[in-house]
Amino acid sequence: MAHATLTPTSEVKAPGPARRSRRHRGESLTKVLFVLPAALAMLALFGYPVVKNLLMSLQDYGLRTFFTGQAPWVGLQNYTAVVKDKLFSDAMVNTALFTIGSIVFQFAIGLGLALFFHRRFPLSGVLRSLLLLPWLLPLIVSSATWRSILEQDSGILNRTLMGLHLVDDPVPWLNSPSVALIAVIGVNIWIGIPFNVTLLYSGLAEIPDELYEAGQLDGATGWRSFWYITWPNLRAVASVLLMLGVVYTIKVLDIILGLTGGGPANATQTLATQSYEKSFIDFKFGQGAALSNILIAISFLFAIFYLRSTRRAIDE
Amino acid sequence: MISKRIAAGLAGATALSLVLAACGDNGGGSSSSSGTTVSSLSVLDYYNNDPDKSLVQKGLDSCASQLGITIKRETVPGDTLIQKVLQQASSKTLPDVLMLDNPDVQQIAATGALAPLNDMGLNGDGVIKGMVDATSYDGKLYGLAPVTNTIALFYNKDMLAEAGVQPPKTWDELKAAAKKLTKPGRYGMAFNANATYEGSWQFLPAMWTNGGDETDLTSPQVAEALQLWVDLVKSGSASKSVINWTQGDVNDQFIAGKAAMMVNGPWQIPSLNKNPKVKWDVVQFPVNKVGQTPVAPLGGEAWTVPLNKDQAKQQKAADFVKCLNSDENELAWAKARFTLPTKTALLDQYVTEVPSMKAFGEQVVNARARTGKLGDKWPEAAKVIYQAIQLALTGKASAQDAFKQASGG
Numbered sequence: 211m212a213h214a215t216l217t218p219t220s221e222v223k224a225p226g227p228a229r230r231s232r233r234h235r236g237e238s239l240t241k242v243l244f245v246l247p248a249a250l251a252m253l254a255l256f257g258y259p260v261v262k263n264l265l266m267s268l269q270d271y272g273l274r275t276f277f278t279g280q281a282p283w284v285g286l287q288n289y290t291a292v293v294k295d296k297l298f299s300d301a302m303v304n305t306a307l308f309t310i311g312s313i314v315f316q317f318a319i320g321l322g323l324a325l326f327f328h329r330r331f332p333l334s335g336v337l338r339s340l341l342l343l344p345w346l347l348p349l350i351v352s353s354a355t356w357r358s359i360l361e362q363d364s365g366i367l368n369r370t371l372m373g374l375h376l377v378d379d380p381v382p383w384l385n386s387p388s389v390a391l392i393a394v395i396g397v398n399i400w401i402g403i404p405f406n407v408t409l410l411y412s413g414l415a416e417i418p419d420e421l422y423e424a425g426q427l428d429g430a431t432g433w434r435s436f437w438y439i440t441w442p443n444l445r446a447v448a449s450v451l452l453m454l455g456v457v458y459t460i461k462v463l464d465i466i467l468g469l470t471g472g473g474p475a476n477a478t479q480t481l482a483t484q485s486y487e488k489s490f491i492d493f494k495f496g497q498g499a500a501l502s503n504i505l506i507a508i509s510f511l512f513a514i515f516y517l518r519s520t521r522r523a524i525d526e
Numbered sequence: 527m528i529s530k531r532i533a534a535g536l537a538g539a540t541a542l543s544l545v546l547a548a549c550g551d552n553g554g555g556s557s558s559s560s561g562t563t564v565s566s567l568s569v570l571d572y573y574n575n576d577p578d579k580s581l582v583q584k585g586l587d588s589c590a591s592q593l594g595i596t597i598k599r600e601t602v603p604g605d606t607l608i609q610k611v612l613q614q615a616s617s618k619t620l621p622d623v624l625m626l627d628n629p630d631v632q633q634i635a636a637t638g639a640l641a642p643l644n645d646m647g648l649n650g651d652g653v654i655k656g657m658v659d660a661t662s663y664d665g666k667l668y669g670l671a672p673v674t675n676t677i678a679l680f681y682n683k684d685m686l687a688e689a690g691v692q693p694p695k696t697w698d699e700l701k702a703a704a705k706k707l708t709k710p711g712r713y714g715m716a717f718n719a720n721a722t723y724e725g726s727w728q729f730l731p732a733m734w735t736n737g738g739d740e741t742d743l744t745s746p747q748v749a750e751a752l753q754l755w756v757d758l759v760k761s762g763s764a765s766k767s768v769i770n771w772t773q774g775d776v777n778d779q780f781i782a783g784k785a786a787m788m789v790n791g792p793w794q795i796p797s798l799n800k801n802p803k804v805k806w807d808v809v810q811f812p813v814n815k816v817g818q819t820p821v822a823p824l825g826g827e828a829w830t831v832p833l834n835k836d837q838a839k840q841q842k843a844a845d846f847v848k849c850l851n852s853d854e855n856e857l858a859w860a861k862a863r864f865t866l867p868t869k870t871a872l873l874d875q876y877v878t879e880v881p882s883m884k885a886f887g888e889q890v891v892n893a894r895a896r897t898g899k900l901g902d903k904w905p906e907a908a909k910v911i912y913q914a915i916q917l918a919l920t921g922k923a924s925a926q927d928a929f930k931q932a933s934g935g
Binding site: 273274275276277278279296357361362363364382384385386387470471472473474475476477490491492 | 609612613615616633634636637638639720721722765766767769770784905909913916917919920922934
């Protein structure tokens with residue numbers, strides 16, 4: 211519209227559209243220039259690794275490749291090899307158990323603590339910031355610490371449990387294939403709680419007090435106020451949190467490597483540890499890349515699922 | 527397929543003739559291609575902690591001054607060395623002299639990255655056969671290790687004396703002794719059975735001594751060896767935690783008095799000596815049946831020369847490796863670092879001078895290299911070994927079935 215009013219009527223013949231498009235071009239050029247730095251950064255830091263990883267998963271990329279530069283194409287052989295591997299199904303199940311177990315408890319405990327800290331009480335601020343500690347520790351440090359806590363003979367956890375006569379024999383936390391996964395999930399829950407508390411607490415702070423006051427007038431107290439006021443208002447935060455939780459948890463590597471190294475007897479192998487092992491212990495980088503692509507695909511599914519659900523929420 | 531091979535062969539032949547031609551040229555005018563004298567060499571190794579770091583530096587410095595050069599040394603942590611080598615290989619920045627753990631030499635040599643040392647005036651004469659096996663590939667020598675090590679049985683002298691137990695010579699004696707030495711808060715025996723190559727390495731004395739072989743892991747001899755580990759853990763003479771322990775953890779248990787005997791190597795001696803309260807000694811690994819010879823794996827690092835376009839530099843690097851493997855340096859490093867010289871002729875002299883290394887000196891003569899039989903296929907066998915150990919010690923498989931299961935059968 212602005213162009214039309216500025217353009218004298220005598221010049222309507224032909225130059226109008228030309229000039230308009232030139233201006234248009236200038237405008238779109240600026241737009242492109244604004245996007246360009248971000249796009250370049252995305253390409254270099256995100257696009258290149260993903261593409262390179264995809265290519266690697268289709269190549270016989272091994273120790274020799276680094277010296278000769280030769281990585282022959284093998285099509286989908288790497289994918290069939292990793293899927294046929296006897297550990298693949300175990301790793302899939304363990305990844306699912308690890309992810310679901312971690313997220314359910316992280317979220318539940320995180321929500322409980324967030325609600326607890328939401329009713330301000332003396333020292334609640336200090337306590338809440340202390341709760342962040344697990345998050346601030348380097349993962350290698352926390353896994354080494356937990357490894358000594360969970361040690362079967364002299365670990366402090368077994369000593370305490372036996373001192374309190376809660377168990378008769380020391381629990382083989384990291385030494386038994388049937389217990390190790392539970393122990394590893396437990397440690398991961400401990401690490402994930404601060405993140406959940408922080409986000410859920412800020413979500414709770416966003417809910418206006420008037421809603422609760424109004425609800426109280428209508429008799430919504432206790433559980434009912436949580437179910438009809440808190441939860442619906444927290445849903446957006448919760449869905450972001452769960453989505454991020456899945457993406458973060460599914461690829462956890464350092465905690466498992468630090469605690470059990472995937473053992474005992476492969477009881478804590480996940481897709482991530484398998485991918486690491488294929489690449490950096492067996493030097494079969496092609497197969498390692500294939501496994502990590504499967505991981506990326508699974509995370510991607512969750513991302514799409516999340517995007518669709520939020521879009522529906524916006525449409526509503 | 528065939529035509530490809532012929533083509534490769536032809537290419538190889540052409541390359542060879544070019545090299546020969548280059549060599550011929552060199553004879554005529556030595557100043558043509560590599561006239562500038564080599565004044566410095568770059569070195570990469572993984573002795574990144576003292577005292578080893580500075581002790582190795584001494585040997586490197588003395589060889590450098592003998593050759594009239596300076597060295598640029600870089601050290602990285604042990605578990606990152608191969609990754610570093612791979613990075614350098616792909617960016618064509620490998621050092622002039624490269625240290626490699628002996629079981630890795632064949633794998634790296636197989637990629638064609640290393641220069642054969644035979645062509646440059648080096649050989650493995652007089653060196654323990656196992657070490658020459660480890661550092662050779664396709665009949666050519668690619669590295670030389672000045673010093674080596676192995677593992678044997680350490681025991682706490684006070685604890686054995688108190689229990690009235692002699693250092694075990696057979697597996698039965700070992701099991702009986704371990705049981706007798708076990709009491710609340712203390713295990714009779716400690717070893718490393720974790721799911722890494724280190725766990726396989728610690729199992730080899732039992733497996734090899736009993737006549738087991740990595741070329742046939744499903745043999746009864748191998749199963750019997752695994753049964754020994756299982757018996758020790760099942761009877762409570764060794765901690766169930768052995769499946770997570772590293773060799774360092776095992777040593778910590780021993781020093782803390784929580785284990786009366788342990789399988790470990792001489793590199794732990796400096797830390798043992800820091801704790802004078804712990805009175806220890808070493809014997810060879812026990813045998814299953816009387817008449818067997820204890821056979822343990824060879825440890826230690828080899829020095830190699832990556833292929834270099836600069837022929838003069840490559841030759842200088844080979845001379846440097848030769849100097850590191852001189853009798854003088856072998857003895858100096860062995861004495862300072864509680865390792866063993868790799869030349870058999872030096873062993874007797876060494877053991878009289880360092881009596882605490884006596885058992886290791888006996889054990890190393892019959893020791894074998896991990897890559898001696900399978901070459902660059904060894905890592906796959908090693909993986910089957912540690913997975914089988916894990917299956918058996920966690921009760922997921924019997925010692926008889928564990929190897930079949932671990933190898934995917």
